[in-house]
Amino acid sequence: MRPKLNILSSELVEQIIAEAYELLMDPGVRVHNDEALQLLGDAGAPVDLQTKIARIPQQMAQNALETAPSEFHLYDLDGRPVVHYGGDSVQFDPGSAAITILDSDTQQQRVPLTADFVDFVKLVEMLPQIDAQSTAMICGDVPEEVGDLYRLYLALNFMRKPIITGAFRKDTWWVMKDMLVAVAGSADALIQRPIAVFDVCPSPPLLWSDLTCQNMIDCAKNGIPSELVSMPLSGATAPVTLAAAVVQHAAECMSGVTICQLAKRGAPIVWGGSPAAFDMREGTTPMGAVETWMIDCAYAQVGKALGMPTHAYLGMSDAKVVDAQCGLESAGGAFMAALAGVNMVSGAGMMDFESCQSFEKLVIDAEIIGMAKRLLAGVQAREQPIALDLMRKLGHRADYLAQPHTLKWFNKELYIPSAVIDRGSLDGWKKKGSKTATRRAADRVTELLANYHPPEISRELRRELRELTTDAARRFGMDELPPLPEVE
Amino acid sequence: MTLELLKRITDSLVDGDPDATVEGTRLALDAGLAPLTIISDGLVPGMEVVGDRFQTGEYFLPHLIIAASGMQQAMELLEPELKQRHEVVQRLGTVVIGTVQGDIHEIGKTLVATLLSAAGFQVYDLGVNVSAAEFVSKVRETNAGLLGLSALLTTTMTAQRQVIDALREAGIRDRVKVMVGGAPVSQEWTETIGADGYAEDAVGAVALAKNLVS
Numbered sequence: 280m281r282p283k284l285n286i287l288s289s290e291l292v293e294q295i296i297a298e299a300y301e302l303l304m305d306p307g308v309r310v311h312n313d314e315a316l317q318l319l320g321d322a323g324a325p326v327d328l329q330t331k332i333a334r335i336p337q338q339m340a341q342n343a344l345e346t347a348p349s350e351f352h353l354y355d356l357d358g359r360p361v362v363h364y365g366g367d368s369v370q371f372d373p374g375s376a377a378i379t380i381l382d383s384d385t386q387q388q389r390v391p392l393t394a395d396f397v398d399f400v401k402l403v404e405m406l407p408q409i410d411a412q413s414t415a416m417i418c419g420d421v422p423e424e425v426g427d428l429y430r431l432y433l434a435l436n437f438m439r440k441p442i443i444t445g446a447f448r449k450d451t452w453w454v455m456k457d458m459l460v461a462v463a464g465s466a467d468a469l470i471q472r473p474i475a476v477f478d479v480c481p482s483p484p485l486l487w488s489d490l491t492c493q494n495m496i497d498c499a500k501n502g503i504p505s506e507l508v509s510m511p512l513s514g515a516t517a518p519v520t521l522a523a524a525v526v527q528h529a530a531e532c533m534s535g536v537t538i539c540q541l542a543k544r545g546a547p548i549v550w551g552g553s554p555a556a557f558d559m560r561e562g563t564t565p566m567g568a569v570e571t572w573m574i575d576c577a578y579a580q581v582g583k584a585l586g587m588p589t590h591a592y593l594g595m596s597d598a599k600v601v602d603a604q605c606g607l608e609s610a611g612g613a614f615m616a617a618l619a620g621v622n623m624v625s626g627a628g629m630m631d632f633e634s635c636q637s638f639e640k641l642v643i644d645a646e647i648i649g650m651a652k653r654l655l656a657g658v659q660a661r662e663q664p665i666a667l668d669l670m671r672k673l674g675h676r677a678d679y680l681a682q683p684h685t686l687k688w689f690n691k692e693l694y695i696p697s698a699v700i701d702r703g704s705l706d707g708w709k710k711k712g713s714k715t716a717t718r719r720a721a722d723r724v725t726e727l728l729a730n731y732h733p734p735e736i737s738r739e740l741r742r743e744l745r746e747l748t749t750d751a752a753r754r755f756g757m758d759e760l761p762p763l764p765e766v767e
Numbered sequence: 768m769t770l771e772l773l774k775r776i777t778d779s780l781v782d783g784d785p786d787a788t789v790e791g792t793r794l795a796l797d798a799g800l801a802p803l804t805i806i807s808d809g810l811v812p813g814m815e816v817v818g819d820r821f822q823t824g825e826y827f828l829p830h831l832i833i834a835a836s837g838m839q840q841a842m843e844l845l846e847p848e849l850k851q852r853h854e855v856v857q858r859l860g861t862v863v864i865g866t867v868q869g870d871i872h873e874i875g876k877t878l879v880a881t882l883l884s885a886a887g888f889q890v891y892d893l894g895v896n897v898s899a900a901e902f903v904s905k906v907r908e909t910n911a912g913l914l915g916l917s918a919l920l921t922t923t924m925t926a927q928r929q930v931i932d933a934l935r936e937a938g939i940r941d942r943v944k945v946m947v948g949g950a951p952v953s954q955e956w957t958e959t960i961g962a963d964g965y966a967e968d969a970v971g972a973v974a975l976a977k978n979l980v981s
Contacts, residue, residue, distance in 0.1 A: 677873055681836050681881070686783050686829040695827070704967040706953055 374629025470502030550582030551590025567608025780813030
């Protein structure tokens with residue numbers, strides 16, 4: 280039996296869903312996107328073009344939830360289905376779109392550059408605990424207008440795992456799509472074997488910006504999965520009670536699924552989010568708050584009840600350096616998400632709310648993820664009888680280390696951490712330099728980067744990706760991209 | 768054919784299959800291979816691979832112990848043959864080992880004993896809850912050059928000192944090097960009680976033992 284956390288009673292789930300449907304009609308959803316309003320109006324939703332408020336009938340939303348697929352796979356660049364969105368599958372990717380990096384040498388936050396993100400992508404490739412890449416940081420050495428597609432360009436040159444990404448503009452989405460098509464081989468191949476998911480974020484409460492709504496519609500029409508990132512901030516942009524924040528989340532997601540399915544029936548879309556319990560002293564959005572984790576687990580349960588694949592931003596920390604708070608918050612969120620069966624948990628490496636990425640935190644988080652996945656594998660009988668034969672054979676001899684039974688099972692029973700986790704003796708630890716977890720993590724970063732080998736990517740594909748990116752950069756005043764590390 | 772038989776023995780240790788080690792050793796003897804060749808070209812290379820892989824982190828304690836157990840079983844098969852031929856295996860040294868009086872923890876001690884044996888020491892394992900007098904008498908009887916004293920508890924580690932005192936009283940302290948080990952034991956403690964060395968894990972203990980007898 281797999282351990283499972285259900286944080287809501289089934290009655291509460293039903294009531295949350297019922298109230299969310301009601302919100303879709305009154306006050307309705309404000310949509311700052313003409314195509315979406317057109318789609319909703321054509322389908323029979325009352326739309327006020329003046330206020331841009333659409334009232335979505337329950338039946339329309341229910342139909343959309345019916346036609347949205349309950350599961351789909353993401354493929355790696357070798358064509359293997361390595362990520363399963365659906366059911367209680369649990370997978371992890373790094374937190375995305377950090378605007379700073381915690382510099383390994385100075386332990387100060389600074390603007391990330393091309394080489395930083397390339398190293399980050401390599402690290403993610405090298406960490407088996409992490410299932411997918413994400414466009415994890417925004418590089419400061421290219422124009423802001425191409426910040427989104429430049430990340431994808433860099434990642435595609437160094438990765439094999441699938442990627443969670445997102446666009447910051449309407450026009451750049453198309454360049455990103457062209458890159459993905461180039462890597463997949465054709466538009467059809469990309470539909471058959473998706474390699475990327477685009478995050479699309481409604482604005483709380485109950486509002487869709489033009490940009491993100493268009494990204495979602497374009498994804499749907501082009502067969503690219505999108506991931507709703509609804510982010511009620513309880514007590515600020517959402518009601519303060521956790522249950523009410525979940526109602527708001529559900530209504531926002533339902534509106535997204537409805538617009539998506541009206542754009543293209545059967546388009547894959549994920550019930551996801553990044554809510555937070557507003558901090559009443561600092562006025563911040565803590566990702567390490569237990570109430571944030573509770574809202575996430577609750578909405579995931581609601582999404583599952585509606586048959587949707589799920590996502591959450593969890594496993595992050597509000598700490599400013601890789602310290603005890605950082606470990607505590609990252610582990611708490613990641614374990615809760617795993618137990619709640621969230622299909623894609625985004626957050627590894629991320630700290631200072633959702634603004635900073637750290638290499639050291641990433642490799643520590645990989646250990647947390649390894650342990651969380653071990654927890655999900657549960658306690659299994661393994662053999663029949665479980666213990667009788669073996670224990671009768673050994674009697675009172677403490678000789679289990681020498682038993683073939685031990686050799687056979689220890690590797691499956693135990694998650695064996697890297698040297699980031701210290702389980703040696705005091706003297707052994709001292710001999711290795713009395714290093715803190717952060718220092719050991721820095722050592723592991725160096726080791727992993729030294730062992731990374733770039734994937735085989737044809738010259739033609741590399742050139743095509745570079746041309747697509749350069750064309751876009753030229754439009755915003757950059758004629759030549761920063762050099763790509765190593766591969767050229 | 769000869770090479771194939773020896774490689775089979777080596778592989779069986781690396782694969783952690785003691786039955787195959789015994790079977791391979793029997794086949795090698797039947798094929799007329801010299802016991803010393805079987806040891807030096809079949810068993811020892813296998814143990815070396817396992818040891819190397821343990822050091823690099825690829826292998827874990829169960830691999831180490833099961834390989835050592837395969838080696839031991841093969842040696843039992845080879846002993847009578849060696850005797851018959853009046854041959855002796857070159858040993859690195861003789862070790863008496865045990866967990867001190869009042870302490871019944873044996874995992875660490877057995878681990879060290881197994882690895883020392885696989886490394887080429889003649890090992891006399893006295894078990895757990897061993898009195899100072901028993902240690903002294905076994906050292907005297909076997910003329911051992913090394914004595915290993917294990918203690919897991921802070922309350923029983925003082926018994927390590929009692930054994931060293933007993934060796935001194937019996938007048939044989941300079942004939943034997945004393946290694947101490949166990950969770951609460953440290954370099955500082957080693958010096959305090961006048962032991963000759965300590966290691967923080969079983970692999971370290973083998974290195975220490977080799978060092979002490981060289």
